[in-house]
Amino acid sequence: MEKAMSAHGTKGAGLKWVGRAIRRLEDPALVTGRGRFTADLAATHWLRFVRSPVAAGKIAKIEAPPGALIVTAADLKGVKPIRPMLHKFNYKPVGQPILADGVVRFTGEAIAVVVAASEEEAEDIADQVDITIDESKPVIDAREALQAGAPQIHAEAPGNVIVEGVMATPDFDKVWASAAKTVTVNARSHRQNATPMEARAGHAAYDAATGRVTLTCTTQMPHLTRTAIADVLGMPEADLRVIAPDVGGGFGQKMSLPGEYVLLVWLARKLKSAVAWTEDRRENLIAGFHSRDQTIMLQAAFDKDAKLIALKADVVSNIGAYSCFPTTCGVEPLMAMAEMPGPYDFRAYSCRARGVATNTCTMAPYRGVSRPVLTFALERTMNKAATAFGLDPIDIRRRNLIDKFPYTSVTGLVFDEASYKQTLEMAVKAVDVLAFRARQRQARAKGRYLGIGLATFSERTGYGSSAFAARGAEIVPGWETVVLSIDPSGFVEARIGSSPHGQGLRTALAQIIADEIGVAPQFIKVIQGDTDNTPYGWGTFASRSLVIAGGASLIAAKKVRAKLITIASHLLEAAADDIVLEDGAAKVAGTDRTVTIAKMAREAYTQTHKFKGEIEPGLTESGTYDPSGTFSNACHIALVEVDVETGRVVIERYVAAEDAGRIINPMIADGQVHGGIAQGIGNALLEEIIYDETGNILTSTLADYMPPTAHEIPPIELHHMETPSTVSNTKAKGLGEGGAIGPPAAVINAINDALNPFGVVIDEMPATPQRIRAALRAKEKAA
Amino acid sequence: MSAKIEILLTINGRDHAVAVEPRRTLADAIREDCGQTGTHIGCEHGICGACTVLVDDEPVRSCLMFAVQAAGKQIRTIEGLADGDTLHPMQQAFMDHHGLQCGFCTPGFLMLAVGVLEREPDISDADLLDVLSSNLCRCTGYQNIIKAVRAAAKEMRGK
Numbered sequence: 001m002e003k004a005m006s007a008h009g010t011k012g013a014g015l016k017w018v019g020r021a022i023r024r025l026e027d028p029a030l031v032t033g034r035g036r037f038t039a040d041l042a043a044t045h046w047l048r049f050v051r052s053p054v055a056a057g058k059i060a061k062i063e064a065p066p067g068a069l070i071v072t073a074a075d076l077k078g079v080k081p082i083r084p085m086l087h088k089f090n091y092k093p094v095g096q097p098i099l100a101d102g103v104v105r106f107t108g109e110a111i112a113v114v115v116a117a118s119e120e121e122a123e124d125i126a127d128q129v130d131i132t133i134d135e136s137k138p139v140i141d142a143r144e145a146l147q148a149g150a151p152q153i154h155a156e157a158p159g160n161v162i163v164e165g166v167m168a169t170p171d172f173d174k175v176w177a178s179a180a181k182t183v184t185v186n187a188r189s190h191r192q193n194a195t196p197m198e199a200r201a202g203h204a205a206y207d208a209a210t211g212r213v214t215l216t217c218t219t220q221m222p223h224l225t226r227t228a229i230a231d232v233l234g235m236p237e238a239d240l241r242v243i244a245p246d247v248g249g250g251f252g253q254k255m256s257l258p259g260e261y262v263l264l265v266w267l268a269r270k271l272k273s274a275v276a277w278t279e280d281r282r283e284n285l286i287a288g289f290h291s292r293d294q295t296i297m298l299q300a301a302f303d304k305d306a307k308l309i310a311l312k313a314d315v316v317s318n319i320g321a322y323s324c325f326p327t328t329c330g331v332e333p334l335m336a337m338a339e340m341p342g343p344y345d346f347r348a349y350s351c352r353a354r355g356v357a358t359n360t361c362t363m364a365p366y367r368g369v370s371r372p373v374l375t376f377a378l379e380r381t382m383n384k385a386a387t388a389f390g391l392d393p394i395d396i397r398r399r400n401l402i403d404k405f406p407y408t409s410v411t412g413l414v415f416d417e418a419s420y421k422q423t424l425e426m427a428v429k430a431v432d433v434l435a436f437r438a439r440q441r442q443a444r445a446k447g448r449y450l451g452i453g454l455a456t457f458s459e460r461t462g463y464g465s466s467a468f469a470a471r472g473a474e475i476v477p478g479w480e481t482v483v484l485s486i487d488p489s490g491f492v493e494a495r496i497g498s499s500p501h502g503q504g505l506r507t508a509l510a511q512i513i514a515d516e517i518g519v520a521p522q523f524i525k526v527i528q529g530d531t532d533n534t535p536y537g538w539g540t541f542a543s544r545s546l547v548i549a550g551g552a553s554l555i556a557a558k559k560v561r562a563k564l565i566t567i568a569s570h571l572l573e574a575a576a577d578d579i580v581l582e583d584g585a586a587k588v589a590g591t592d593r594t595v596t597i598a599k600m601a602r603e604a605y606t607q608t609h610k611f612k613g614e615i616e617p618g619l620t621e622s623g624t625y626d627p628s629g630t631f632s633n634a635c636h637i638a639l640v641e642v643d644v645e646t647g648r649v650v651i652e653r654y655v656a657a658e659d660a661g662r663i664i665n666p667m668i669a670d671g672q673v674h675g676g677i678a679q680g681i682g683n684a685l686l687e688e689i690i691y692d693e694t695g696n697i698l699t700s701t702l703a704d705y706m707p708p709t710a711h712e713i714p715p716i717e718l719h720h721m722e723t724p725s726t727v728s729n730t731k732a733k734g735l736g737e738g739g740a741i742g743p744p745a746a747v748i749n750a751i752n753d754a755l756n757p758f759g760v761v762i763d764e765m766p767a768t769p770q771r772i773r774a775a776l777r778a779k780e781k782a783a
Numbered sequence: 784m785s786a787k788i789e790i791l792l793t794i795n796g797r798d799h800a801v802a803v804e805p806r807r808t809l810a811d812a813i814r815e816d817c818g819q820t821g822t823h824i825g826c827e828h829g830i831c832g833a834c835t836v837l838v839d840d841e842p843v844r845s846c847l848m849f850a851v852q853a854a855g856k857q858i859r860t861i862e863g864l865a866d867g868d869t870l871h872p873m874q875q876a877f878m879d880h881h882g883l884q885c886g887f888c889t890p891g892f893l894m895l896a897v898g899v900l901e902r903e904p905d906i907s908d909a910d911l912l913d914v915l916s917s918n919l920c921r922c923t924g925y926q927n928i929i930k931a932v933r934a935a936a937k938e939m940r941g942k
Contacts, residue, residue: 197831281825667881716926
């Protein structure tokens with residue numbers, strides 16, 4: 001059956017829509033102000049959270065003004081904490097109470113919530129809530145939290161280590177001992193906030209007729225949000241509907257479950273009304289999940305030919321106060337452990353990766369998850385090794401990049417066909433490195449400091465349940481289901497469990513479906529983000545939706561296609577093999593005999609006796625896809641100028657050669673890479689959440705925490721290769737995160753190259769003017 | 784809370800008689816009192832520019848203006864940009880050049896760009912980049928926003 005269907009897939013309409021840069025179907029509503037975002041909904045009750053002004057302590061007293069409706073942990077008896085689970089890696093299952101229960105663990109933690117008739121009133125009352133906290137000494141830095149005698153964040157996790165992965169290949173010591181040279185890099189990534197332009201928001205409405213609650217919220221995973229909230233509240237899952245309407249970016253921050261949504265549902269049921277919360281920017285910056293904050297000590301051993309032979313990593317991830325749901329706080333350190341080898345070929349590896357609790361905002365996945373940091377550490381290491389061997393940074397990569405596929409890495413990951421060396425050469429050629437070096441020499445003679453930096457890396461994408469199961473997760477996501485339906489009028493609907501929020505997935509899926517069923521994408525409606533109206537699925541994160549929901553769409557579309565062909569062969573009295581589907585109709589090849597999709601759809605419901613025994617009534621088919629995972633790859637090159645007087649860095653040129661397999665819509669693909677690179681540049685130069693020693697956040701506005709503006713992002717030059725994935729049925733690889741992975745390594749390698757005459761080394765991100773000046777000053781002093 | 788003041792807000796040529804507290808921002812009044820939710824609120828600190836609207840044809844961050852200050856002035860928002868079913872060249876250009884992804888910052892960018900180009904149709908590329916750096920977008924890396932605004936500028940000059 002499958003074979004017969006794929007034969008049809010190569011005939012007729014063929015691949016007309018896939019590969020074309022068509023305009024997005026999402027856009028008309030969004031450019032006219034008709035998008036529907038959570039905060040647009042009206043409510044009868046509004047919430048304002050009262051948050052901890054201190055990082056650590058015991059709550060002694062909570063006093064509300066007379067008449068105020070306020071909820072604290074004492075009111076939430078029977079509500080369970082959020083407690084994600086890993087069954088491996090010595091994981092300590094710490095729980096996060098929905099409202100702080102006796103103890104506060106970070107500045108910004110929700111202690112109480114005020115309920116009022118308007119947002120303003122709720123804010124006014126919240127200002128009058130008096131909270132007394134017996135403060136204790138907090139610990140902010142993960143390395144300090146590891147010291148003996150450090151404050152304990154959770155009684156059940158003495159020593160503050162919540163998760164610890166350890167691995168070593170059997171021959172590690174022997175290989176290490178054989179090294180011709182070794183290099184060490186201590187890479188430090190400071191803390192970021194994903195900063196979607198829409199902060200979080202939730203709206204829970206109780207329906208008196210059914211007793212159900214509809215939670216509309218800014219989530220990347222509506223189905224799991226529903227399952228999780230029902231678990232925490234101990235309510236029937238059927239009594240909850242979760243809707244993700246238009247969501248204004250997420251980048252990972254909106255995939256983790258916030259206690260605020262749990263409380264909204266609890267209150268909607270209690271008050272039997274519609275309650276809403278719109279997070280303000282300060283709340284988002286101090287309490288809306290953070291990311292990155294990681295230290296990686298990387299040691300690398302090379303043989304006499306500068307071939308990498310062994311790698312040793314010590315990863316310390318600051319996980320914040322709690323463990324995020326659903327991934328758990330293992331997501332950063334464990335991904336670092338598994339993917340640290342990057343795209344390089346070597347067989348001896350040793351790693352310890354720890355997730356450490358501190359009195360800081362809880363960490364959650366953010367675009368790239370660990371890979372921007374590990375790529376930074378690894379690419380700094382390759383550059384240091386190049387210097388040690390007197391090689392060009394390009395040459396050392398040529399000697400070490402993998403080029404035979406499938407390739408099984410030292411950590412057991414299977415890399416499908418890719419183009420690591422080819423994209424390196426492509427980017428190098430585009431930049432004209434020799435000409436740059438000449439210009440660099442001339443500039444130095446005039447006291448101007450230019451630098452070039454590169455990053456070669458892989459982006460693991462589209463991985464299914466087997467990859468998540470390997471992590472020992474209690475909740476194993478991975479697959480996606482698409483239900484494709486043509487109604488009796490010929491109207492095509494695809495219902496997806498995935499939940500895009502800006503990626504343009506509706507357009508891309510419509511292109512995949514269009515090619516199979518011969519209907520133009522603009523006539524295909526993709527329905528998402530509503531647990532009542534879509535099949536269960538995992539949502540949009542981890543560069544997965546195009547590969548997995550795309551693959552499921554293809555499977556469902558092939559099934560619908562097979563039905564249409566059967567119907568057409570009856571109506572046109574032709575052999576199935578002679579039928580082509582295109583332009584909204586079935587045609588007999590080489591004739592003018594044709595029947596429209598609308599006519600066939602009507603017959604599929606109203607004339608089923610004609611097809612009895614051959615096809616089931618109706619035109620609804622479901623496809624589920626659960627692939628093993630694929631790898632995109634890229635080489636990024638940054639050319640920078642560093643002003644040594646001020647420490648200011650200007651990126652004069654940014655080149656990326658990338659390969660994400662078959663590209664479904666080149667316009668959308670480029671947009672994803674552009675956006676990722678801009679976030680990566682923010683990560684490299686600008687963005688940093690800063691805590692003072694008491695655990696107070698100094699960066700609580702967008703004037704202090706600085707995502708890049710149009711000024712800081714140079715024109716981005718993209719070059720493409722398309723190595724079709726051998727493990728994805730659409731041959732597409734994901735590319736949502738790759739753009740963000742390369743820039744810290746490329747930009748900071750370039751800064752180091754520019755500052756080479758001063759002997760300055762920067763292994764910290766972001767490389768802010770302050771850090772660059774401090775490093776230069778230290779050298780000046782030493783001299 | 785303080786007493787509400789009755790004012791008339793003229794949005795896209797239509798009058799809205801509303802009663803607002805003096806402290807109510809124009810952004811909140813547009814969205815909640817006048818029901819025009821196309822204007823988005825991103826930071827309320829006057830930094831991200833998501834809430835940009837035109838007040839007497841000047842781009843304004845509506846989170847930094849009080850509603851009472853806008854009484855009697857002509858307010859233009861995203862909902863009034865198209866002429867019936869015909870999109871404004873700026874809206875069309877954002878679609879043609881993929882100048883938006885999640886769409887949250889888009890109304891602010893559209894109003895900012897339209898306001899500036901109406902005032903200064905021959906603005907230089909460098910000055911345009913300056914203007915566009917007043918708003919934040921987290922999805923596009925600005926590449927296609929710049930491309931779209933330049934294309935629309937050309938189109939607007941041709942009219």
